[in-house]
Amino acid sequence: MGGARADWLMADVADVESRLAATLAKQRSQLETLGIVAALALVGSAAWYVWPGVESTVPLMPRLGPAIVLLLCALAMQDLVDFGPRHRSRLGAATAIAWPPLLLLGIRAFEDTGWVQLGNLLMLPLAVAAFEFSRVQLSGGIQALRYRGLMGATGGMVALSLVISEGAESELLMPGLLVVALALIRAGIDVFGSDKDRPERRRFKEQRDALEKRVLQLRAQEIKIDQAASLLQAATEVGWNDPKEGLALLATAADDIERTLALSSDIADILADAVSTVEQSEEVAPESKRPRNCITLGEREMELGSLRDAEQLFRQGKKRAVEIIEWWTPAEEAIAEGKRALDGCDGDQYEPVRRMLQNAQDALEREEAVEAVELASAIPQQVEAMGEAGEGAEESLEEARRALEQAKGIDQDVFNERIEQADAALEAGQYSMARGLSDSVLREVTREREAMVEVQKALRQQKKLRARWEGRDDADDWENRLEGIKGARKEKQWSHAATLLERLTNDLDATQAAHGEATELLDFLQGEWRALRNQLESNGIKVDDAERHACEGTIGEAVGSLGSGDVEACLAKLGEADTQMEALRRRI
Structure with missing residues (x-):
């Protein structure tokens, strides 16, 4: 489905493009037809206008000028149809030449009457339209403005020839000369006055001519200044359109010449x-x-x-x-x-x-x-340093071996394997690895020996350890932990045994500290109970009272729990007894 939709879209786009091309072609054909018809009409009008002169019914020469203008307009029809850059340039040049004569012909309306006067008056808007069209089409760069000025000057000269042909007695002599002057002034402004960069262009021309003369003189002296000549050529190409850039290139070329001359002597x-x-x-x-x-x-x-x-x-x-x-x-x-x-x-x-x-x-x-x-x-130092590293690795390995030989009673299998690895690394020249293995063996052997001494010393005094938990309800748990230490000793896992021993002693210390705190609380509560019991007797609350009996029972349970080593149960009973004693105080 997706492929079919894509094909349909492509076909639709192609159809739109074909219809657009057909429409443009149709419009082009219509424009060409209109241009041909207009050109034929202009040619026919020119023939009709000049025909009486051909038959000698009227003078021929006065009729040739308008006929030629009509024929030129017929030739311009194709440019109006195409109207590309070249066509616009030709039309602009034609209108720049045509507007002064057209303006002059329009002024003649003031000495004619009837239809001739009306026809001449129509030349005035045509002259204005031609003037504006030429200014729009021939605009932009300095070259276009100068071209427009030259074409305008040509039109002014055509108008001047028409004025001269009228004779000195013509009433339109002064207005005609005014039109010619206007055309020539406008052309002069376009050629000279419209260039804002004219002073810089003049300065560029002067500097370029002077530099070119100097380059020729230096080349005549067989001094090679190819780079400066290249810069001069580049300045010539861009300077007329961009005088600032051209002046910068000329300055660079002049500086290059000076440096070349200064350098050539050294x-x-x-x-x-x-x-x-x-x-x-x-x-x-x-x-x-x-x-x-x-x-x-x-x-x-x-x-x-x-x-x-x-x-x-x-x-x-x-x-x-x-x-x-x-x-x-x-x-x-x-x-x-x-x-x-x-x-x-x-x-x-x-x-x-x-x-x-x-x-x-x-x-x-x-x-x-x-x-x-x-x-x-750096090679001798490197070799010497590597030799010192080898000696250090050998000393570390020997020290590790001596420590292992002196360490009796520890598991030496793992350490012997590491010693062999260190020896092999030393033989292969891997001194860092050999020293690292030897140092690790030495550290661990030392740690194992210290752990062995500590564990053996503690086990020789195991009666003192057992005395710390005898009579307690959790005595079996402590015995099991002690047996775990003995098992690690049999397997020669001295570091592990030392860790278990440290945990055992720490837990015993913590338990005894808690037992001492519970004993102090129990003694304090028993003292309070003795004082409260005397008060109860004096107020008639005897032993058979239920609350008093319950409080005495709770205190007794606390004493029993403390005696069995259950500190948490003792503390719980002490809290319960304190609550019961507070209730008895409120009864007094």
């Missing part, structure tokens, strides 16, 4: 100094090529006229040569010393140092002597 000395330094570097390192390549490229740039690029290349070649002179020999010595330091150093642990040595050699091959020195000079 470039020979710079080259000689650079060549001397490069020759010294070649004596130190005959295989070096980069400094000499810079000199060669600089000489080529100097031949092409790029003196600044040549200067940079000469200075770069000298800089590289100075580095070779200063650092090439130290780099070779540092690499040789690094090789001696690595002699006899086997194992994967030295692989990074070997890569460092290879990088130093590669840097020297690239003629980066400073980098080679920095890399190679």
Whole structure:
């Protein structure tokens, strides 16, 4: 369904486009037909107007001018139909030429009568329309304005020829000259007065001519200033349309010429100094090529006229040569010393140092002597540091072995396995791993020994531990926890046994602290009860009283709970007895 809908939409769009194209084609055909009809009508009108002159019934020459105008209008019909950029330009030029003669013909209406006067009067709105049309179509840039001014001047000259043809006795001489003056003034404004950037264009022209003359003089002296010449060419291309940009390019070109001239006097000395330094570097390192390549490229740039690029290349070649002179020999010595330091150093642990040595050699091959020195000079220190690390790992391993041999009574299987791993890492040159394993064995063995001593000492005094929970209801729980400690001892899990022992003693201490607090509360409550009991006797509340009997029973239960070690039950009974005693006090 989705595909069918998409096909339907595409077909609909294609149908709309085809209908739009057909409508545009129809309108185009109608416009062309209208243009042809109008052109034929104008041609017929011109023939009709000039025909009496052909038959010699009237003078021919006065009728040729209007007939020619009608024929030109017939030719302009096609431009009105198309009305593209070129067509608008042609129509604008035609109307710019036509409006002064049309205005002059309109003025003749003041000396005619009848239909001739009416016809001449119609020329006045046509002249105004032609003037406005030319101003709209020929507008925008300075070139369009100047073109409009030139066409207007042409129209003014046509109008002047018509005025002269009328003779000096014509009444329309002064109005005609006024029309000609108006047309020429308007053309002069378009050509000269409408350019706001005219002062800058004049300044651009003057600077450009002066700079072009100077460039020619310098080239005659065989001074290469190709870059300045390129800037001058670019300024010529853009300066007439954008004088500010053109002036900026001219200033850049002039500055480039000055720098080139200043540099041309020093470039020979710079080259000689650079060549001397490069020759010294070649004596130190005959295989070096980069400094000499810079000199060669600089000489080529100097031949092409790029003196600044040549200067940079000469200075770069000298800089590289100075580095070779200063650092090439130290780099070779540092690499040789690094090789001696690595002699006899086997194992994967030295692989990074070997890569460092290879990088130093590669840097020297690239003629980066400073980098080679920095890399190679660090190799002996690295080798020495790795040797010290190996000695430290061996000492740590021996200390771990001695500690394990002295630790009797602990489970040594895990530690022996770690010792073997550390020994293998030491043989492979993995000093950090070997030391880490050895240190971990030493720490854990020490911890196991301390835990063993603590547990054994506590178990030798287990009678004191049992005395702390004898007679309590939860004595079996404490015994089970003690047996757990003994079981961990049998399995030689001394750290675990020490942890269980610590938890046992902490819990006993907490229980005894709670027992002491409960004892104090019980003693206080018993004292209060004795005083209250005497008051009850004096007020006739005997032993057989139910509330008194219940209170005595609650206190007795609290005493029993405390004796069995049930502190929580004792505290609960004490709270209940306090409530009962308060009730008895209210009865007194």
